[in-house]
Amino acid sequence: MLRKARFMIGRILKMDYKSLFETSKKVSEITGKNRLLVFFDIVYCGLKYKAGYKDYLAFRFYELNASQRDTYITRGRNFEYVTSLNEKDARELLSNKALFLEKFDELSHRKWLFVDENDFEGFKSFYLSVDEFIAKPIHQLSGVGIEFFKTDENDVIEMFEKFTEDDEYVLEEIIKQHPKMSALNPSSVNTIRVVSLRVGDQVEFPFIGIRMGNGSRLDNFNRGGIIARVNIEEGILQTDGVSQDGTVYKCHPATNTEFKGFEIPFYDEVIEMVKWAAVxxxxxxxxxxxxxxxxxxPLVIEANDFPSHDLLQFPELLDDDRIGLRPVFDGLIDKMKRGGK
Known part of the structure; x- marks a missing residue:
């Protein structure tokens, strides 16, 4: 209870009230409803369902009844899942990209390096062994700070200084993805987002999707990317794609590859890899x-200890009844606690 109260107080103190009012205005324009009534409905949903104003807009809560709204994993509820299932002291392994890659090096299947300011020779060896690499700040999320570099033997010292002067970085060899995945979008490495829940040695999957870039080398959803939902049993895309602004795509705009029916290569191996790693x-x-x-x-890129809840529940990724994923999460957790029965 104290943890929940702290979360709510923190959200109130840090809330972007300007954006809240702008969201109220936007929803009012979409629905024709009184802006003040929309504002109070957003506040009500924050108190009742722990939904942020971004949740309200993304999930189109203004179209849903109370029963439907209650099925969504909102910002606050996602926080509760994280804090109840992920021990605070254990989360550093996932929030630190270098520690994660060290832990699961055998699943990375690519060259990588944590840049140590006291190991120029190690940096030089990595730098000269690849033609191009991606640099990631070890604690940043959502693609923030990521850059791509081509190597030049004349720039070794300059590049070493760049990556040791302020932030800490992991450098990774560029991945050559499967041709079938490139057929979706060749400009980015298109990744499978697998959400796993674990109780003991039991692992279940409430959501799997494919994330794709759209005019970018990154596939991050909040950087213009597209996501489509995967049929978990079959490994085939079952929905159209959607971007964060709600634009729906039947085909990828860069390749005209149709989303529905797209089959993921090595899907069974993906599932087995994640199960093995999760335990x-x-x-x-x-x-x-x-x-x-x-x-x-398959190869592991990274894992998130505070998974995004919004990209899982965009209306275009759900069934026609617009039921969110909370019943799925709770059902799988309860099933595992009962020993899979």
Whole structure:
């Protein structure tokens, strides 16, 4: 109870009230409803369902009744899943990209390096062994701070200084993805977002989707990317794609590849890989995995200890009844607690 109260107080103190009022105005324009009534409905949903104003807009709560609204994993409810399933001291392994890659090096299937300011020779060896690499700040999320670089033997010292002067970085060899995944969008490595829940040695999957870039080398949803939902049993896309602004795509705009019916290569291996990895994270029961597919099979990009809740529940990714994923999450957790029965 104290943890929930702290979360709510924190949200109230840090809330972007200007954006809240702008959201109220936007919904009023969409629906024709009185702006003040919309404002109070957003506030009500925050108190009743722990929904942020971004949840209200993204999930189109203004179209839903109370029963439907109650089925959504909102910002506050997602926080509760994270804090109940992921022990605080264990989360550093996932929030630190270097520690994660060290833990699951055998699943990375690519060259990578944590840049140590005291190891120029190690940096030089990595730098000269690849033609191009991606640099990631080890603690940033959602693609923030990520850059791509081509190597030049004349720039080794300059580049070493760049990556040791302020933030801490992981450098990774560029992945050559499976041709079928490139057929979706060749400009980005298109990853499988696998959400896993674990109780003991049991692992279940409430959501799987494919994230794709759209005019970018990154596939991050909040950087213009597209996501489509995967049929978990079959490994086939079952929905159209959707971007964060709600634009729906039947085909990828860059390739004209149709989403519905697209089959993921090495899908069974993806599932087995994530199951194997999930049970090797003591104290962590809720993870958002990002998996790439090469010609040889799946490889782990990273894992998130605070998975995004919004990209899972855009209306276009749900069934016609617009029921959110909370019943799925709770049902799978309860099933595992009962020993799979």
């Amino acid at each position: 090797r994270l003591p104290g962590i029961g809720y993870v958002g995995w990002d998996i790439a597919i090469s010609e040889e099979g």
